[in-house]
Amino acid sequence: MDRVGSILDKKGSGVWTISPDAIVYRALEMMNNKGVGGLVVVNDQGKVEGIITERDYARKVILQGKSSKETYVKEIMTTELYVVNRNTTLEECMGIMTEKRIRHLPVMEGDKLVGIISIGDALKAIIEAQGIMIEHLSNYIMGGYV
Numbered sequence: 001m002d003r004v005g006s007i008l009d010k011k012g013s014g015v016w017t018i019s020p021d022a023i024v025y026r027a028l029e030m031m032n033n034k035g036v037g038g039l040v041v042v043n044d045q046g047k048v049e050g051i052i053t054e055r056d057y058a059r060k061v062i063l064q065g066k067s068s069k070e071t072y073v074k075e076i077m078t079t080e081l082y083v084v085n086r087n088t089t090l091e092e093c094m095g096i097m098t099e100k101r102i103r104h105l106p107v108m109e110g111d112k113l114v115g116i117i118s119i120g121d122a123l124k125a126i127i128e129a130q131g132i133m134i135e136h137l138s139n140y141i142m143g144g145y146v
Contacts, residue, residue, distance in 0.1 A: 002125050004093065004107055004117055005086035013115035015106070017042040020049050020074035024061055027052050027073050038104045040113060041077045048113050050077035051104060083108045084117065093122050 018027050018039045027039055031054065038053035052073050060076035061068055082096050083106045093105055097119050107115035 002090050002129060003086065004084050004088045004090070004115075007090070007117060007121050007125050008086065008107060008115040011121060013107075015040055015113055015116045017113070018052065018073055019043065020072070020077065022073050023069060024052075024057060024071045024073055024076060025068040028057060028068060037118070038116075040106055040116060041073055042113065047111065048081065048083075048106060048108070049074075050079040050081060051106065052077045053104065055103075081106060085109060086114070090122050090125055093117055094119075094126070097122070 016030060016034050016036055016039050018030060018041055020041050020043060030039060031037065038051050040048055041050040041052055043049050056076045056078055057068070060066070061071055082100055082102060084093055084096070085108060088107075096105060097103065103119045105117045106113055107117060
């Protein structure tokens, strides 16, 4: 099974981040402009403090009657982070995401943020691997291998 590192090698290790002191509206603009569902929250010293997602916004701003232009990221971000490293398998990632009901896993090397894996990234990689396996099995059955 593929590992997180192989996904990052294909998709890149760029991560969109935001300060905990930014207003939520800015986070929403960034998510929209970048086409992502979450941003890793990083303080001025580069330390990961949490993640803010569309789900945080819906549950902690909209449903609470707050204003996205008057609420700070640090007020609604999720601080209980589940992280992985480049050697974590996709199976392990899917297990964490399913059990914890989350869609994003920051990838860390020690204290350094080196990427992020979404549930979409993991599913894409699993589907690609299954396609390759099916092709190999079909070739074997049809006598494509000698």
